[in-house]
Amino acid sequence: MTARRLANSRPASKSRGKTRQKLLDAGLVLFAQKGVEGVTVSELEEAVGLKAGSGSFYRHFPDKGALLEALIEQEIEKAQTRRAREQGALDDPGQDVREALTLQFRLTLRGLRENTALINLLNRAADHFPALISRLRAAFVLDATETVARSYAGRIQRGDMVSADPAVLATLVQSTLFGYFSAEQAFGRPANAEAAETALIDTLVKILIR
Template sequence: MSGETRARIMDEALRQFAERGFAGTTISSIERGVGLAEGTGSFHRHFPSKRAVLDAVVERELARLREIRPEREPDPGRPLADRLAADLEFLREVRPLIEILIRERGAMPHLVRRVREVLVDGGLTGIAGDLGTGSGDPAADAAVLLCATVGYFLTSEFFGADPGGVDAGRYTRVLAELLSRDRR
């Protein structure tokens, strides 16, 4: 039961931190959201502080995301557009973590650094190994791919519509074509 309560606290904290930010979330609001009696010490039996639950949530989400998408293995047999579509879906899984980072990046640079190490730096290495064509500079191609895909995702999420009316399938197809062109 204790592990289940801890997981429920973390789920609720993730939701509230993503919606309200760290400062806008209280231990009492997390307790209420989980159904724990406020002020009874229930929260503190699992976490010493609000900061500790935030750190635990970030580490849990990073571990979960590594399971969803382990280090990217080169897969030349799978069309690049399909791999890009999977990247967009992966970003949907990461959305609460992205929201927390957007809100807390100035106040908690350690979180930004930790997520960057896992998702960006590690992701670029995997993407660069996955690209066999393009400009002849796989690291730069990977950075373009990452930034373009994250930009597409954030734009569609922020505005609630596909950028320029270009749906995800069309976006991934065109980006794959651009990255795959022979540029002699």
């Protein structure tokens, strides 16, 4: 390929990459609202500025299932990045345990709120794409709990946290934070949301530290 052809191909490739990402973003929103089966290819095209019914979608994905799979891979990667930040705070021996736990809890709640659409997708797509959704659940629930448990085990060994099964403590924390988040989604954030969140976090810290 000549230098001119290479130069001309780069803008087109960059444009396709942007459109592909737009389809991933639109897919997350629409699939969460209607379920994968309830969204048409034309709707996805229209959502990203492509001509509805033109078939332009298929230049990027062979079908909606492939879009969902790519979307899940993207979200798993994001979850792993967020988890690394949480674990970094928990595993840092120079970080005060109270500060480390508080940071972990706030990051977890922030992650849940940022992933509201993804959580809705989990509920809607489970029946039609069980294998893909199982992978997503594993990344967001099982892997997250196991990672937190390993960090808690290190803190327990150093004498920073109560002497208890780290897996049980991790499950307690994750379940409590998810329950708090779920209540927000069901009933809305209360007027004193910041104070309520701080009180919850302070209480969890007191339960976990020696």
